[in-house]
Amino acid sequence: MKVQINSERCQGHGRCYDLAPDLFGDDDEGYGMALGDGVVPPELEHDARLAASNCPERAIDVRQET
Amino acid sequence: MTADDRFSQDFRESRGDQPFGTRSEVVTGPVSDWATDFSHIEPGWSADPYPIQDDLRRRCPVARTERFGGGWLPTRYEDVAAIAYDTERFSSRAIIMSNFRPPREMAPVGGSPPISSDPPFHHDARRLLLPAFTKAAVARQEPATRAFCHSLIDAFGERDVVDAAIEYAQHIPIRVIADMLGFPPEDGPRFREFVENTLEGVNQEAEERIERMQQLFDYLLAQIRDHVDHPRDDLTTFLINVELYGSKLEAEHVAGTMALLLIAGIDTTWSAIGASLWHLAKTPWDRERLVAEPALLPAALEEFLRAFAPVTMARLVKEDMNWHGADMKADDWILLSFPAANRDPAQFDRANEVVIDRQVNRHAAFGLGIHRCVGSHLARMELRVALEVWLERIPEFSLEDPAAVTWSAGQIRGPRALPLRIA
Numbered sequence: 001m002k003v004q005i006n007s008e009r010c011q012g013h014g015r016c017y018d019l020a021p022d023l024f025g026d027d028d029e030g031y032g033m034a035l036g037d038g039v040v041p042p043e044l045e046h047d048a049r050l051a052a053s054n055c056p057e058r059a060i061d062v063r064q065e066t
Numbered sequence: 067m068t069a070d071d072r073f074s075q076d077f078r079e080s081r082g083d084q085p086f087g088t089r090s091e092v093v094t095g096p097v098s099d100w101a102t103d104f105s106h107i108e109p110g111w112s113a114d115p116y117p118i119q120d121d122l123r124r125r126c127p128v129a130r131t132e133r134f135g136g137g138w139l140p141t142r143y144e145d146v147a148a149i150a151y152d153t154e155r156f157s158s159r160a161i162i163m164s165n166f167r168p169p170r171e172m173a174p175v176g177g178s179p180p181i182s183s184d185p186p187f188h189h190d191a192r193r194l195l196l197p198a199f200t201k202a203a204v205a206r207q208e209p210a211t212r213a214f215c216h217s218l219i220d221a222f223g224e225r226d227v228v229d230a231a232i233e234y235a236q237h238i239p240i241r242v243i244a245d246m247l248g249f250p251p252e253d254g255p256r257f258r259e260f261v262e263n264t265l266e267g268v269n270q271e272a273e274e275r276i277e278r279m280q281q282l283f284d285y286l287l288a289q290i291r292d293h294v295d296h297p298r299d300d301l302t303t304f305l306i307n308v309e310l311y312g313s314k315l316e317a318e319h320v321a322g323t324m325a326l327l328l329i330a331g332i333d334t335t336w337s338a339i340g341a342s343l344w345h346l347a348k349t350p351w352d353r354e355r356l357v358a359e360p361a362l363l364p365a366a367l368e369e370f371l372r373a374f375a376p377v378t379m380a381r382l383v384k385e386d387m388n389w390h391g392a393d394m395k396a397d398d399w400i401l402l403s404f405p406a407a408n409r410d411p412a413q414f415d416r417a418n419e420v421v422i423d424r425q426v427n428r429h430a431a432f433g434l435g436i437h438r439c440v441g442s443h444l445a446r447m448e449l450r451v452a453l454e455v456w457l458e459r460i461p462e463f464s465l466e467d468p469a470a471v472t473w474s475a476g477q478i479r480g481p482r483a484l485p486l487r488i489a
Binding site: 011012013014017018026029030053056057058 | 193196197199200202364368425426428429430432434435436438443
């Protein structure tokens with residue numbers, strides 16, 4: 001699984017880095033960003049989905065790698 | 067003369083050549099039909115707007131009023147979101163629905179940037195503020211906020227009944243924003259007046275409203291001049307010195323942004339804290355569960371923000387158009403009800419219930435799109451700390467008299483009298 005933030009949509013609500021701080025951080029202006037390469041370890045897949053489903057701007061893309 | 071002559075003269079005196087805005091007739095009195103005559107100022111709305119919004123969402127999802135010179139009220143999440151995102155057709159040059167529309171020449175800056183600004187100026191003005199309001203930046207206010215909450219509860223003494231709106235919720239955002247702006251903490255009571263004048267006085271006569279706004283700007287100008295003479299590490303000094311497009315901000319921009327930070331940070335958070343305590347006071351099973359499981363608090367806070375979203379914004383229609391079947395005219399108001407969006411059953415399961423462990427909660431309490439509340443991280447910190455301290459110190463409390471609870475009128479809704487029995 002891999003997460004990515006669409007920076008065109010993100011408005012810095014910060015729900016992702018509140019709910020899944022191991023997967024997301026913020027920049028100097030508070031916009032969210034996926035940490036590292038965005039690859040989600042299996043034990044954090046629930047957190048990734050939780051963050052995506054709470055983003056008010058629907059800016060988080062969660063992709064199941066095949 | 068001070069070193070910074072932007073503020074040596076009152077910037078309002080040089081505005082004589084500016085065009086006046088337009089005024090509409092003040093219409094008050096009972097609402098005949100919410101679908102064609104809505105008014106967010108009338109008592110029925112402030113007491114309990116949710117049944118009205120639910121009814122409108124079913125039978126007339128974009129309601130109309132001829133009051134305030136004409137306006138529209140969308141109640142579906144989908145429509146509120148579409149308008150929030152559509153900055154091409156809806157302007158933020160006025161965000162408080164009243165009987166006064168500022169002149170079109172005020173766009174794209176508006177009177178209190180960046181909330182009153184439209185693209186492309188909006189982005190640049192907002193960017194100046196963002197670093198001061200990140201989660202990490204506002205975390206620096208947390209220890210002082212927590213200590214202040216404790217001091218408010220200490221001041222309850224041995225009384226059995228206290229007013230949680232007046233004696234607790236109100237003071238927290240006032241103190242926090244005064245600290246951030248570098249204003250004297252003892253001026254707090256004046257800030258409350260400024261807030262009420264701006265947000266609740268929308269049906270006052272124009273002269274009265276202008277006079278009251280003058281008092282706010284007189285105060286801000288005095289603070290600015292004091293900061294020019296005595297710079298310090300706070301937002302006021304930051305705004306005086308910061309540059310945009312290679313020059314320092316115009317005096318009106320500095321004062322307008324300070325007005326925004328002062329006004330927008332106070333009744334909003336006051337309302338959110340009060341509404342959360344009101345819910346817990348009348349819902350013992352939720353209160354007991356939160357006391358027993360403090361780890362639930364973050365989810366519960368989001369649910370309180372969804373269910374009791376304090377903030378409704380406004381927009382002005384830019385040009386005549388037919389919008390989803392509504393025949394909108396240029397300068398019609400849009401009352402952009404995030405509270406109504408947050409209760410739309412098409413967007414939320416059990417939309418009218420408070421579910422404190424709700425897992426999926428894509429609420430719009432802080433707005434959607436480019437105008438997302440710049441203070442949302444600060445508001446969340448204040449709300450969390452206020453509830454943590456209250457629940458730790460006063461785990462058992464209830465409404466002393468449900469009929470004595472009163473709610474503010476206008477676009478910011480929250481309890482203004484909230485007597486609670488705490489022993």
